[in-house]
Amino acid sequence: MGEAKRREELGLPPREKKKEKITSENQLNKVLNKYPYLPYILGFSLLSILIIDLVNYYK
Numbered sequence: 001m002g003e004a005k006r007r008e009e010l011g012l013p014p015r016e017k018k019k020e021k022i023t024s025e026n027q028l029n030k031v032l033n034k035y036p037y038l039p040y041i042l043g044f045s046l047l048s049i050l051i052i053d054l055v056n057y058y059k
Contacts, residue, residue: 032038
């Protein structure tokens, strides 16, 4: 005897399907929401390091 028939005989409603909560938020999104100017700071610092290296290379 299946569970559906057993529940029907006992007068219970059909079993509800479990909904999985999606809680696997991306850690990068949390950081970017907390510090919105971080990509600009990292970009400008990387650009300045590359320019400094380029100038030192051609000395």
